[in-house]
Amino acid sequence: MSRESGGGAGQAGAPVATRPEEIRNVVVVGAAGAGKTTLVERLLVAAGVLNRAGSTEDGTTVCDFEEVEHRHRRSVGLALAPLVHDGVKVNLLDAPGYVDFVGEVRAGLRAADCALFVVAANEGVDDATRALWRECADVAMPRAVVVTKLDHARADVDGVVAQAREAFGERVLPVHLHEGGRLVGLITGDHGHDAQRAALVEGIIEESEDETLMERYVGGEQIDTGLLLRDLELAVARGSLHPVVPVDSTTGVGATELLDLVVAAFPSPLEHPMPRTWTPSGGPGPEIACDPSGPLVAEVVKTTTDPYLGRVSMVRVFSGTVLPDATVHVSGHRSAWSSDPGGATSHPDHDEDERIGSLSVPLGKAQRTAHAVVAGDICAIGRLSRAETSDTLADVDTPLVLEPWRVPEPQLPVAIEVRTKSDEDKLGTSLQRLAAEDPTLRVEQNDETHQVVLWTMGEAHAEVLLDRLASRYGVDVDEVELRVPLRETFVGPATGLGRHVKQSGGHGQYAVCSIEVEPLPQGGGFEFVDRVVGGAVPRQFIPSVEKGVRSQMARGVVNGCPMVDIRVTLTDGKAHSVDSSDMAFQTAGGIALRDAATRAGTCLLEPVDEIEVLVGDALVGTIMGDLSARRGKVLGSEPASEPGLVVIRAHVPQLELRRYATELRSLAHGSASFTRAFAHYDRAPEQVSAQLALR
Template identity: 65%
Template sequence: MAEKGNPRRPPGQDLAASSPDRIRNVVLVGPGGSGKTTLVETLLATAGAVTRTGSVTDGTTVSDHDPSEQRHGRSSGLTVAPLVHDGVKVNLVDTPGYADFVGELRAGLRAADCALFVVAANETVDDATRTLWRECAEVRMPRAVVVTKLDQARADHEGVLAQAQAAFGETVVPLYVPVRAPSTGSGQAGEVTGLAGLLEPCDDDLAELRGALIEAVIEESEDETLMDRYVGGEEIDAKILLADLERAMARATFFPVVPVCSMTGVGCRELLDLAVRGFPSPAEHPSPEVFTPAGKPADGLTGDPDGPLVAEVVKTTSDPYVGRLSLVRVFSGTLRPDAAVHVSGHFTSFFGDAGMGAGHPDHDEDERVGALSYPFGKQLLPAPQVVAGDIAAIGRLTRAETGDTLSDVEHPVVLRPWSLPEPLLPVAIAPRSKSDEDKLMQALGRIAAEDPSLRIDNDAETHQLVVWAMGEAHVDVTLERLEERYSVHVDQEPFVVSLRETFAGPGSGHGRHVKQSGGHGQYAVCDLTVEPLPEGSGFEFVDKVVGGSVPRQFIASVEKGVRAQMQRGVRLGHPVVDIRVTLTDGKAHSVDSSDVAFQTAGALALREAAAATTITMLEPFDAVDVLVPDELVGGVMSDLSARRARVLGTDKVGEDRTLVRAEVPQTELVRYATDLRSATHGAGTFTRSFAHYEPMPEDVARALQPRPR
């Protein structure tokens, strides 16, 4: 995010907003490569917040990212850059466009009240772009469409506009169109020199576009007489149309299109005018649901700077030297330096122990706020206070994690966190050295506190440390942060799916543990029979010893030894389930028999019984729902069949998507998160939940390796 730097303010900027109606929080959303970050820098230059495009007063750029992001050529986190336009503070929230970092995107949507949806004129509106549009639509985010890269080769403004209208709906309507200089005759379109506004009278060749805009605005108007007046030939005042357009934008029912050339700045002033005039202020945008820490609904937020404090941590960064820095959006009240706040984190209460709740236990504690700052590139500009609606950074807020709520100590509340998809790509890691092992868990804990879309699982059964991530890029960034921030080096290991073993038929075993040395020896003998039980029956132990051949005090010892061996497995080292073990006979010694000796004999007897019969490997199956565009259903179903899945059916979702329901072996899902994304070009998503265990085909089981102990 940001570091302490030169405290000079950007030229001509006063970033301390006095009230929510003088703030606009604008998130930039769009696919990777669409030009979001370059647009942010150009908007800052247009508003006078930087001395030249992308450079603040000390020469750093507002788009500076982690070294790992620069190496990958993509941003993995959100950044905030404020500017002032016409007396209104505009917080530009730049978000990643890559699907692995949907958690940062949703954090940006929570922090903002409106969006600029960015598409490039030299690209197509693909399925991944449609997915991002749906992300905005699901939270009813007011938005305008920005067409960038008008000066690039293959730029086709009209073509990408038509694609956007086909993909996003007929309420996506151009508000401006580019004006080009005459062509040089080389076959290239002329340079974009300005924009033509379609609400004002314009040339005859734009009359059709202007008519479509006016009709679309009138359709959204609350004045039912406007359409009749317009059809009757009356020229509707542009001020009336603009007011109706602004109301429709705020309701997220109308989406104007503005072309922009980031390299020359053409269209940027019009875009800022639209953001300030057409987008809702924080007080006009619905706030998140509010609850007490006990989970009861609380009074809704009004956005009043004089009201009780309610803020939310939308991003956290940690540095081993600087400490933790929290980016917060204030929804109510005024945040002041050195104020006491209550920190509430209730992921588990809202989302359960899996997914977003895993690794983020509920917590409530009081902390004291330190200095407040406005993030700007690598600088932190001092903030005297932060009113409702604004965004700021808090240093050294040690207990708060991303998604936590800050509120008044006397009246604590918690906001419902934004939802996140479950991380579905498992990667097993191991520390490279003893020094790395000592630092690993603390470093992972800090990274997980920053990123709720990451889950850390220390699997007690497989003894693997597993990072569950959204995709390969998410894994790469996480591991590189471990190395660069905390000097922790790890190696990746093959991920082990937790299987089960069971007896395919009955078996008998004789366990004899007899050792003699100086002093007391060890003596225990037992005979067992083992038979399989139906799936899900668990374990039964039956005592049929007669005549006291195994003394009563050692019966439980035999069972304990059998249970221990069941946990260690009898074929490949996976737990044994669904068997009945019957103790039929045995022998004891009056001096040398002991609890430990009969535990050992019981374990040996179970292993011998397993060797006398067939052991079946059981694999876990997950219920999987795959959501894909209609045209990709066939390929997805074929791929699932190749993964030994049972396709249970399909359901239509919306106009153009299908939900495929299937049961799939977990061993076939290890790489499915990346494989599905690749096969569907980012348009496919899936969810999974445990269903049951089933016998694994023997040809597949034979290829398995014994589990490391």
């Protein structure tokens, strides 16, 4: 695509770029309801891709993803909307704003080179918006701020800009002002806004590589507009200045100015820091560059399943050129970087060659054919049946792996059951496919509780997953009460007698053993002690007694859950020269343990997790009080690495954490997060034990 080529609606094929400098990859982020999707549609209208009715000339309608987001429907996700403005291809990536889909946001940040941060003029900057800003800052993403909903009755553009500067720093600076239903540019002229223009110009000049520019400006010299725009691009690319543009998505005021800013001041893929590469064997790989003639290195940033097209992969090309029908090497090595090795089981490591299908550029539900996609661009690839989200596509002869972006750990467990027997066989395959699409989903087959558990990001995420199971794969499931894996142990010391004597003609079964059982401290495990004297139990059968005790412990003694933290001492027994056997003494060992349990009594142990909650200073007391109400033990708190945030550590029973992901979000208005890891088992209170024993 040349600088003069332009683009618009009704194109036979997709808008094509032949050089990375002709591309801008922009992820549109912001809180739910801020107006992101409406803004994207308005920009498509301004570029001539859509008509004012919101559809292309051939009738394709762009899905209202934000409305979908509020309904928690299955279309929630990262959506690509390409356009051409002033000869530059702009790939808009519309990211969901609902906090459950932060994984999609992170995928968008990986695929993009700059972010449009959308804030509604009537809502301002809330805690959820601040959390999203931190998401962008964590990956050093250059950002610009777009203020939307200018026509709302409670719109306060100046107030929102002031809030944004207070929340995000003094480098949030307007480049346009909204006055009388039109925009006033601060770079192209003063228009009576001397103080605001001066703040912007000084902010731009401070990032200039021309050390004489500030002195000349202070001396009264008029700085050339082109020079300011060049240095604005430098400041934005460095992440040291965040320009603000108001856009009225209803009337379109500001849309063209925003596109001008994107083309003139946003970094191209050439300025995007390249992710590190590794070889499939785990060694360091070569540095890559955004070069269409270089080796192919691309990444799957989103995977969807279409009922007609099959699996479709949205791919960001970092190096090389993708061609249709080419054979590529597909690599996925999540476990190498996973903080939770068990969490990688839904996405096993793999290395294989695969022939790709057609190349296209999606817009809404339409797929427009592309004949080649160069480094820096984004496209959709069909028929990649083995590639999963965050996998790397590379040349077959020189396979490489990109370190995947950081995926948030899912913290809301949802237990499910199929409604009909006929769906049982389909469930496993369907869940595998969902996990391939969504790295934030972890599927657990819990052998202890005999439940299928989906670890999700929140209620909306869980609802979307269950809806996809039904609509895409025809598997209807019900959410059921989540069970936690329990243990039991002895309350006090006791003795037990195991007597297994049977005569049935021929060889019988004969084994008698006496044991003493005493509880061990928490985490003590199991100890077996042999104190038999005089050969009362022949030496060859002592391991049989231990094996029988261990087997009974695994099956449970009273409540049907595994027994832990006991010491069993074998003190005496009897044997028969003919009828005693390994199996007889195993059976006697189990009987002896059950007998001791009836004498001493047992208690239930419940699993306890150690959690870390990241929360703002103002909510520390609220969160600590809530943890105490959950029978939690607060271990302490400390300032986080980021100012204004605190990390609270606590031990909390798993039973009290089943809905914590949702309840914490409500308590902290979406601004807190937490991680969890198993800590130990602890004795459950009598009232809790009574409830658990009934399940």
